[in-house]
Amino acid sequence: MSISFRRPGFVCTDHFLDVPLDHADPAGPSIRVYAREVVAPGKEDADLPWLLYLQGGPGNRAPRPGGPAAWLGRALRDYRVLLLDQRGTGRSTPANRQTLPADPARAAAYLRHFRADSIVRDAELLRRHLAGDRPWSVLGQSFGGFCAVTYLSIAPEGLSEVFITGGLPSLTATPDDWYRASYRRILAANERYFARYPGDQAIARRVAAHLDGADERLPGGERLTARRFQTLGLGLGHSVRFHDLHYLLEEAFLPDGRLSDTFLREVDAAVSFAAQPLYALVHEACLCDGTRSDWAAERTLAEFPGFAPRAEPFRFLGETIHPWFFEEDPALVPLRACADLLAAHDWPALYDADRLAATTVPVTAAVYHDDMYVDRDLSLETARMIPGIRTWVTSEYAHNGLSADAKVFDHLLALRRGDI
Structure with missing residues (x-):
């Protein structure tokens, strides 16, 4: 047709x-x-x-x-x-x-x-x-x-x-090798970002600290957590989205200390996988050339404590998929058990x-x-x-x-x- x-x-x-x-x-x-x-x-x-x-x-x-x-x-x-x-x-x-x-x-x-x-x-x-x-x-x-x-x-x-x-x-790289290299590149991207916009470090730390205690809700109804806020770093490798993050952080807070609707709406659009759930479901599988992933990004993250949400200085995450995505994103919550099975699957060579x-x-x-x-x-x-x-x-x-x-x-x- x-x-x-x-x-x-x-x-x-x-x-x-x-x-x-x-x-x-x-x-x-x-x-x-x-x-x-x-x-x-x-x-x-x-x-x-x-x-x-x-x-x-x-x-x-x-x-x-x-x-x-x-x-x-x-x-x-x-x-x-x-x-x-x-x-x-x-x-x-x-x-x-x-x-x-x-x-x-x-x-x-x-x-x-x-x-x-x-x-x-x-x-x-x-x-x-x-x-x-x-x-x-x-x-x-x-x-x-x-x-x-x-x-x-x-x-x-x-x-x-x-x-x-x-x-x-x-x-030749295993998924673990891939993500170890990825976290080093994400750290470098954070360095470039905060060198360009040094005032954003304080704003990002303030947002993360605020989310630890405040019940801020995204338009879909779910609570925005500090670790999900960190995933805004996915765009740091993109020439346009790199700068868009700065404009987003500029309007994060209302005068009374709450997060603005403008900020929450744009964060939701950036962090939701509703339009691309396959990205979250098979991303790690696409790095498996005759092996399994076993949530490689989450496991190797433990080797990089600088990405903890309250670490100093604050660092955004990048192109990494974590099991908790399937607990916090409504588009992914029904697929958590499926994602675990895919992470445990032995994939053929590509x-x-x-x-x-x-x-x-x-x-x-x-x-x-x-x-x-x-x-x-x-x-x-x-x-x-x-x-x-x-x-x-x-x-x-x-x-x-x-x-x-x-x-x-x-x-x-x-x-x-x-x-x-």
Whole structure:
């Protein structure tokens, strides 16, 4: 089924495809995946190469044309772009507290099919459906880059070229290794933030102390705790959200010492997983390459006492998922037992080092020097294991460089074509 529409600057066609829930059981239950084809006006009938965009996350839908995706306009000069809502997100069959089985074991069994390996196999079915035997290009941002490396491991024959931004995964790190490196990067991001906005240290400490004794409620009705307030640091690796945090803290308190409705409303929007529960449910699983997570972020946090809510100085957390999220976030509370089962699951491998070492697919990757979300050194270690990869290490951009500036994709294209 496909439906087309136009909006200024874009001609869009909606595509839906039924795919197996478990690709190892093609005759079993199916789910639906959605992808939006985008082409520049006047090029609807042109024989353009396909570019599949794989969104960061996990658990985030693809960007919508006209939103903050600076790369898209540049890509449309050369490609017919496909924006995939990865399984469980957006207009694909949703996976959340409203749709998952009430039985935790059944829900966990269902969600074992929502990692990069399943996403790649969905993409291959879409490629055959839309492009036939022609391989296509892939652009992977963040977790989308993880998916792209899985694609190179599983089905390199489907790829003509790969672009990766902020998303070269480690092929050797355990989840514990990953989070130890992550906490060091989060500490560095805190240092950069409070150096930029030194007055915010006192405000953040005051908020955390206030929440220890005050019953402040978010719009959803749940109490805001100091540790949940700390999770506002998730945006410190994003060039825009980094500064937005400062403007949020500016309006934290009313004259009488209570937290303002403005502050509580914006905190709720930032810390709730209602719009992306998969992010919380399978984030650690996406770091498991033949292992289990056992709540790795929570366990390794004990090695970093500086993140205690009342530690001096105050420090925000970052991209880490903790079991108490499933006690305090109403969108996640019904899924706590399911999350525990996923944390205890032994996950199969996502990457094939031998196939990656033998790949002939051209790969170009942007590695952000101070990326809070993906460790630079681990990314470069992986780059050394992929022959012919062209790697651009830059300190000019944060993790969201691709969406912030079209020059990022333009630079990758120039690298791919040998122009630089």
